[in-house]
Amino acid sequence: xxxxxxxxxxxxxxxxxxxxxxxxxxxxxxxxxxxxxxxxxxxxxxxxxxxxxxxxxxxxxxxxxxxxxxxxxxxxxxxxxxxxxxxxxxxxxxxxxxxxxxxxxxxxxxxxxxxxxxxxxxxxxxxxxxxxxxxxxxxxxxxxxxxxxxxxxxxxxxxxxxxxxxxxxxxxxxxxxxxxxxxxxxxxxxxxxxxxxxxxxxxxxxxxxxxxxxxxxxxxxxxxxxxxxxxxxxxxxxxxxxxxxxxxxxxxxxxxxxxxxxxxxxxxxxxxxxxxxxxxxxxxxxxxxxxxxxxxxxxxxxxxxxxxxxxxxxxxxxxxxxxxxxxxxxxxxxxxxxxxxxxxxxxxxxxxxxxxxxxxxxxxxxxxxxxxxxxxxxxxxxxxxxxxxxxxxxxxxxxxxxxxxxxxxxxxxxx
Amino acid sequence: xxxxxxxxxxxxxxxxxxxxxxxxxxxxxxxxxxxxxxxxxxxxxxxxxxxxxxxxxxxxxxxxxxxxxxxxxxxxxxxxxxxxxxxxxxxxxxxxxxxxxxxxxxxxxxxxxxxxxxxxxxxxxxxxxxxxxxxxxxxxxxxxxxxxxxxxxxxxxxxxxxxxxxxxxxxxxxxxxxxxxxxxxxxxxxxxxxxxxxxxxxxxxxxxxxxxxxxxxxxxxxxxxxxxxxxxxxxxxxxxxxxxxxxxxxxxxxxxxxxxxxxxxxxxxxxxxxxxxxxxxxxxxxxxxxxxxxxxxxxxxxxxxxxxxxxxxxxxxxxxxxxxxxxxxxxxxxxxxxxxxxxxxxxxxxxxxxxxxxxxxxxxxxxxxxxxxxxxxxxxxxxxxxxxxxxxxxxxxxxxxxxxxxxxxxxxxxx
Numbered sequence: 001x002x003x004x005x006x007x008x009x010x011x012x013x014x015x016x017x018x019x020x021x022x023x024x025x026x027x028x029x030x031x032x033x034x035x036x037x038x039x040x041x042x043x044x045x046x047x048x049x050x051x052x053x054x055x056x057x058x059x060x061x062x063x064x065x066x067x068x069x070x071x072x073x074x075x076x077x078x079x080x081x082x083x084x085x086x087x088x089x090x091x092x093x094x095x096x097x098x099x100x101x102x103x104x105x106x107x108x109x110x111x112x113x114x115x116x117x118x119x120x121x122x123x124x125x126x127x128x129x130x131x132x133x134x135x136x137x138x139x140x141x142x143x144x145x146x147x148x149x150x151x152x153x154x155x156x157x158x159x160x161x162x163x164x165x166x167x168x169x170x171x172x173x174x175x176x177x178x179x180x181x182x183x184x185x186x187x188x189x190x191x192x193x194x195x196x197x198x199x200x201x202x203x204x205x206x207x208x209x210x211x212x213x214x215x216x217x218x219x220x221x222x223x224x225x226x227x228x229x230x231x232x233x234x235x236x237x238x239x240x241x242x243x244x245x246x247x248x249x250x251x252x253x254x255x256x257x258x259x260x261x262x263x264x265x266x267x268x269x270x271x272x273x274x275x276x277x278x279x280x281x282x283x284x285x286x287x288x289x290x291x292x293x294x295x296x297x298x299x300x301x302x303x304x305x306x307x308x309x310x311x312x313x314x315x316x317x318x319x320x321x322x323x324x325x326x327x328x329x330x331x332x333x334x335x336x337x338x339x340x341x342x343x344x345x346x347x348x349x350x351x352x353x354x355x356x357x358x359x360x361x362x363x364x365x366x367x368x369x370x371x372x373x374x375x376x377x378x379x380x381x382x383x384x385x386x387x388x389x390x391x392x393x394x395x396x397x398x399x400x401x402x403x404x405x406x407x408x409x410x411x412x413x414x415x
Numbered sequence: 416x417x418x419x420x421x422x423x424x425x426x427x428x429x430x431x432x433x434x435x436x437x438x439x440x441x442x443x444x445x446x447x448x449x450x451x452x453x454x455x456x457x458x459x460x461x462x463x464x465x466x467x468x469x470x471x472x473x474x475x476x477x478x479x480x481x482x483x484x485x486x487x488x489x490x491x492x493x494x495x496x497x498x499x500x501x502x503x504x505x506x507x508x509x510x511x512x513x514x515x516x517x518x519x520x521x522x523x524x525x526x527x528x529x530x531x532x533x534x535x536x537x538x539x540x541x542x543x544x545x546x547x548x549x550x551x552x553x554x555x556x557x558x559x560x561x562x563x564x565x566x567x568x569x570x571x572x573x574x575x576x577x578x579x580x581x582x583x584x585x586x587x588x589x590x591x592x593x594x595x596x597x598x599x600x601x602x603x604x605x606x607x608x609x610x611x612x613x614x615x616x617x618x619x620x621x622x623x624x625x626x627x628x629x630x631x632x633x634x635x636x637x638x639x640x641x642x643x644x645x646x647x648x649x650x651x652x653x654x655x656x657x658x659x660x661x662x663x664x665x666x667x668x669x670x671x672x673x674x675x676x677x678x679x680x681x682x683x684x685x686x687x688x689x690x691x692x693x694x695x696x697x698x699x700x701x702x703x704x705x706x707x708x709x710x711x712x713x714x715x716x717x718x719x720x721x722x723x724x725x726x727x728x729x730x731x732x733x734x735x736x737x738x739x740x741x742x743x744x745x746x747x748x749x750x751x752x753x754x755x756x757x758x759x760x761x762x763x764x765x766x767x768x769x770x771x772x773x774x775x776x777x778x779x780x781x782x783x784x785x786x787x788x789x790x791x792x793x794x795x796x797x798x799x800x801x802x803x804x805x806x807x808x809x810x811x812x813x814x815x816x817x818x819x820x821x822x823x824x825x826x827x828x829x830x
Binding site: 028171179180228229230242244246247249251252253254255256257258259260261262263264265266267268269275277331334335336338339340341342343368369370371372373376377378 | 443586594595643644645657659661662664666667668669670671672673674675676677678679680681682683684690692746749750751753754755756757758783784785786787788791792793
């Protein structure tokens with residue numbers, strides 16, 4: 001209920017409320033703690049007076065809220081400032097030194113882990129090869145092993161883990177159960193529950209979500225278009241999926257299966273797709289359509305570099321392939337723009353190195369196909385977050401929970 | 416800010432907040448007034464104790480809130496009830512007798528107007544032929560004339576008009592400006608501002624929105640799937656557009672142009688569309704594709720009845736046409752289901768009389784094309800609201816504003 005009152009971005013797995021929720025004073029205090037924390041996050045260094053002036057909360061309330069946040073070591077004071085109007089004020093900044101948020105991304109042959117501090121600063125970025133791609137148990141064991149190492153590192157640094165979110169390339173329902181992850185060969189797996197067991201109830205919340213959804217949260221918080229309230233992230237990995245943020249929140253649909261653009265049919269006479277259908281976006285604009293052969297993820301990386309080299313050299317066949325892939329990708333992007341009218345659509349994964357050749361074609365298709373003038377104001381850009389965007393998004397998801405008022409309790413006891 | 420705090424369904428033109436907003440006590444009271452009003456709407460007759468028990472608000476607060484709602488004549492007391500545990504309690508029901516919400520729908524050759532009471536009961540349903548289809552000024556004059564008559568009728572009934580929302584078949588931006596309404600020949604028109612002038616500042620808010628958006632709000636509040644938090648309405652008029660409700664709120668996209676599925680390309684080799692593109696959904700699954708000729712709206716009604724008669728009689732050519740239109744419609748519906756994973760997709764307009772022949776084909780396509788098992792739980796159904804769904808949705812939009820805490824002030828002065 002609190003979450004729906006707050007409208008925090010993506011902090012809940014789902015919000016089905018269609019109207020206002022009661023606000024009792026506990027809610028109001030939690031709301032206001034989150035408001036002050038967010039204000040310090042965005043405006044530090046700032047004074048209590050700044051917070052009161054900008055939020056409309058009265059000064060006594062702000063002082064009490066700040067005291068609570070300092071007690072939780074989410075905010076700290078940095079001496080006085082002189083160079084401002086009026087008498088010197090004690091300035092506040094995010095503290096968060098005793099905290100870490102962990103995100104993990106499961107790929108077919110590797111696991112990426114990212115840890116960030118409360119301010120989103122990267123504490124750690126690890127990538128491990130991953131053999132457990134075809135058994136859930138091996139997969140959970142592999143993920144558990146890397147998470148345990150990350151947690152140990154954070155503990156050494158005297159950081160309390162606020163939470164873990166795991167990105168899976170597949171259909172994940174709103175409860176966090178993996179329904180099907182084709183490239184991993186997983187189905188109907190409670191990865192979160194299994195991980196909690198493997199980690200022997202680690203004492204922090206574990207969330208599981210689709211990789212495109214978490215990458216979209218990473219873009220919203222850390223990307224070049226951070227703060228955009230209507231944003232779509234398009235994965236360019238072995239599969240193509242979309243993470244959809246509308247009105248500032250991730251939108252999962254009724255059961256959590258939104259964003260499945262990979263198997264939208266672009267052409268009834270198009271090439272056969274591995275799903276058995278014809279002319280799917282994934283078959284016409286996925287990485288497979290660029291490389292024209294089935295490769296292991298390790299080989300794909302090498303092949304993509306070769307494609308980039310050939311494209312730079314002006315190889316006609318390579319440029320023709322990228323032109324046709326860009327055209328199909330543009331048709332898919334136009335569907336997103338016509339249906340959702342986002343401010344920006346961000347291309348991730350292997351689309352990033354290929355962007356110099358794909359983007360101009362995609363933008364041309366967008367201009368031709370979107371019914372609203374100037375593509376309804378929709379830009380298409382390449383992600384700046386790199387290949388572990390979904391892992392970073394896991395950390396973003398954890399920070400979203402904090403920013404929505406789910407503050408760590410009694411942390412003043414932590415060293 | 417209040418609106419974003421409340422999360423009321425569709426009451427605001429846009430919410431771009433990505434996090435919690437400060438909650439001061441004025442907000443809290445407005446929030447709680449709305450909570451109590453909604454509780455009475457959903458559970459009347461109910462007692463103050465019922466409200467306190469279910470909302471978590473304390474009894475003194477509830478009594479004060481109820482007194483305020485009674486003063487505004489939004490809620491009234493009905494005698495005591497005996498048949499309950501504990502001592503008899505004074506029961507509360509919605510009052511609203513002095514109020515009306517007005518919705519108007521602009522079509523190519525007609526204007527529909529609907530007025531409802533606070534509880535959503537229909538007070539009036541009018542349809543007038545409409546000559547002003549090709550000039551904004553004539554259009555506004557025509558709409559102004561019917562609205563004036565509706566307002567006069569409401570005044571005679573001693574009802575205060577809470578607001579007016581106007582549905583336009585075209586692109587309407589988040590400020591309510593009509594960017595382009597192709598079938599009306601309108602572009603860049605501030606219908607709301609012009610109407611306010613034509614009505615000489617009527618003293619109630621006027622909102623303008625896309626017809627599919629308002630029809631979706633009508634379904635959410637009054638339809639067979641009312642209360643669904645993830646719902647898409649598909650218009651089946653001369654154009655095809657979608658109204659998208661996710662997590663209980665209408666989603667307009669960055670500028671307000673979401674839901675433009677009519678010109679999503681289903682087949683690069685498909686028939687030419689009046690927009691100049693090829694194989695658009697509108698060209699393959701719009702009413703034009705059923706009738707195979709350009710007709711006036713009046714003629715369409717007659718022709719559709721003839722199509723229904725022929726289909727009932729088992730005419731092979733008619734059944735073949737409906738089969739192919741159903742197949743294309745099913746492909747469009749599958750795109751919505753794959754991208755948005757709604758609980759239900761509702762077919763409106765002329766799709767309703769044709770539903771017995773279209774729905775089985777659409778459902779088959781959905782089962783084949785949606786990547787999630789069992790179409791991700793998405794149902795496809797025909798609307799039960801009839802041809803003035805968008806006008807009814809205008810009234811729903813006005814009631815949404817009230818339910819979100821934008822209560823009429825000082826109404827106790829009204830007779």
